[in-house]
Amino acid sequence: MDTEAGWYLLLCLALSGAERTVDLVQIPQAEALLHADCSGKEMTCEISRYFLQVRQEAAIEKAAWFIINVQISRGGPSVSMVMKTLGDADNGAVWQPMLNLPQSPQGTVRTTVEFQVTTQTQSLNFLLGSSASLHCGFSMAPGLDLISVEWRLQYKGSGQMVYSWIRGQGQAKRHGATLEPEQLLMAGDASLTLPSLTLKDEGTYICQITTSLYQAQQIIQLNIQASPKIRLSLANEVLPPTLICSVAGYYPLDVVVTWIREELDGAPAEVSGAFFSSLRQSMAGTYSISSSLTAEPGPEGATYTCQVTHISLEEPLRASTRVAPHTEQRTAFEVIFAGSLFLLALLYLGLQRQQASSPKSAKTLKYSE
Numbered sequence: 006m007d008t009e010a011g012w013y014l015l016l017c018l019a020l021s022g023a024e025r026t027v028d029l030v031q032i033p034q035a036e037a038l039l040h041a042d043c044s045g046k047e048m049t050c051e052i053s054r055y056f057l058q059v060r061q062e063a064a065i066e067k068a069a070w071f072i073i074n075v076q077i078s079r080g081g082p083s084v085s086m087v088m089k090t091l092g093d094a095d096n097g098a099v100w101q102p103m104l105n106l107p108q109s110p111q112g113t114v115r116t117t118v119e120f121q122v123t124t125q126t127q128s129l130n131f132l133l134g135s136s137a138s139l140h141c142g143f144s145m146a147p148g149l150d151l152i153s154v155e156w157r158l159q160y161k162g163s164g165q166m167v168y169s170w171i172r173g174q175g176q177a178k179r180h181g182a183t184l185e186p187e188q189l190l191m192a193g194d195a196s197l198t199l200p201s202l203t204l205k206d207e208g209t210y211i212c213q214i215t216t217s218l219y220q221a222q223q224i225i226q227l228n229i230q231a232s233p234k235i236r237l238s239l240a241n242e243v244l245p246p247t248l249i250c251s252v253a254g255y256y257p258l259d260v261v262v263t264w265i266r267e268e269l270d271g272a273p274a275e276v277s278g279a280f281f282s283s284l285r286q287s288m289a290g291t292y293s294i295s296s297s298l299t300a301e302p303g304p305e306g307a308t309y310t311c312q313v314t315h316i317s318l319e320e321p322l323r324a325s326t327r328v329a330p331h332t333e334q335r336t337a338f339e340v341i342f343a344g345s346l347f348l349l350a351l352l353y354l355g356l357q358r359q360q361a362s363s364p365k366s367a368k369t370l371k372y373s374e
Contacts (some may be wrong), residue, residue, distance in 0.1 A: 006046065047078040055087055069106055071116070072221065080128040085221040087120040107122065120145045122221040128335050131202055132317065133231040133256060133291070141195045141212035141223055150217040154184065154195045160208030167210070168197055180208075204229050204290040230317035231256040233290050237311045237324035246300045246328055250311035253293040258284075261314040262296045263321075268307045276309075306330040 055070040069090045076083040090106055099108050106114055122143045131137045145151070154170040158179075166178045175184060177202035181200045199206055207229040213222040233255035240247040251262060263274040281337060282295040300309055310325040 028140050030278060046081055049076050049078070050074070055219075058220075070119075076127065080126050082123060082125050083127050083223055084121060084123045085223060086118050087114050087121050087219045088116040091115040091117060118146075120149065120216060120219040122212070124212070124223040124224050124225055127224065128226040129226065130228045130230055130317075132245050133202060133204065133229055133289075135202055136198065136200045137206070137227060139197045139199070139210055139212070139227065141197065141214075141225075143195060143214045143221075144194045145193075145216050146217070149219070151190070152215045152217060153213075154189065154215075155211075155213045156182070156184075156197045157211045157213070158206075159211065167199075170195075182368055202229055229256065232317040233260060233313055233315050233322065235311060235313050235322050235324050237309075237326050239326060239328070240297070246302070248298045248309055248311075248326070248328070250296045250298075250313075250324065251293070252295070252313050254287070254291045255293075255315055255317065256291045257316065258292055259316065260292070260294070261364060262294075263312040263314070264296070264298050265310040265312060266301075266307050267310070268303060269305050273310070300328045302328040302330050304330050 011140050051074045052071055055072040057070065071088045071090075073086045073088060074083070075086075083263065099110070100106070108114060118145070122141065124142070129137065129139065132343060139156075141156075152172065154168075156167040156169070158165050158167050168175070168177050168179065168182045168184055170176075170184060170186070170189065173186075175186060177183065179199065183198045184195060188196070195212060197210070197212070207227060210225045210227055211222055213220065231254055233252050235253075236251045238249050238251070240249050243336075248264075252262060262279070262281075264279050265273050266276045267273040279298045282297075285293045286294065287343045296311070298309070301305070305328060306329050308325055308327045310323050313322045315322075325336065
């Protein structure tokens with residue numbers, strides 16, 4: 006690791022820890038950041054130089070700016086901070102020529118947080134048709150002005166504006182998207198609300214906050230889910246019987262269908278040999294599929310269960326039916342077959358009687374003439 010990279014790493018670790026020199030801007034989620042390791046989560050910290058787009062007199066001073074992105078794994082909070090170094094010439098700070106930064110006698114770089122943008126969670130799952138709230142908050146040092154808030158959606162390489170707020174004027178590009186102006190100005194809350202979610206709302210959302218001097222953003226992944234519905238039916242009762250499990254209305258695509266067979270006083274066991282229909286997709290974008298299985302109930306019959314596992318379900322869906330034993334099915338088949346023969350015999354006798362009476366009627370007609 007070179008010297009500059011090493012300094013950046015030490016600075017990142019210091020900034021994400023408890024050594025904050027000036028509290029002009031409060032850092033939300035600070036407890037989650039400090040105790041991430043204790044909760045079994047990982048914290049990543051990235052730091053890079055930040056260059057002002059608007060030059061100020063302060064830029065002439067010997068000061069530097071950094072942007073730090075701190076993220077907690079497994080959907081935890083994320084914070085982006087713009088920090089400014091403090092020149093402590095009166096306290097014996099020495100200018101570090103390689104990094105062009107003021108360094109204290111203890112070898113540290115004192116900074117202050119000028120601007121921060123945060124989100125409570127980096128990934129959200131919502132059901133199709135529900136409403137979603139995407140959190141995005143910010144705070145800035147005194148003297149800075151809020152210029153704009155932009156929410157953009159990125160999905161499969163294409164991007165589009167969802168909502169924009171510029172100097173007090175809000176405009177929704179997605180129907181129904183809202184942002185509360187009072188919360189924005191008074192509490193630094195730029196959260197976006199999306200009602201009646203469709204599959205078109207899925208993707209990566211970027212919340213970008215622009216002030217009179219700084220700009221930072223947060224990225225939130227919104228996943229749309231639809232829970233499947235299942236129906237188990239007996240396609241035919243003749244030997245061998247066929248079971249059909251219909252799974253409809255689910256999203257995303259991945260679904261697992263498992264067949265389970267259980268005899269009386271026996272243990273449940275998974276069954277192989279099922280067939281699947283072609284995948285179908287509705288106008289709304291949800292998927293449907295059917296699985297068929299040839300049942301083997303045995304001499305005592307068996308209970309068959311269709312089990313469906315999907316990411317939208319907290320636990321698998323199940324539908325069960327009992328398949329009669331071969332003897333019962335054979336008896337039923339024999340009854341149906343015997344009944345059919347009886348009906349055919351009656352029909353045959355009726356036709357014979359009709360044919361026997363037809364010549365007699367003809368002779369009577371001839372004699373009457």
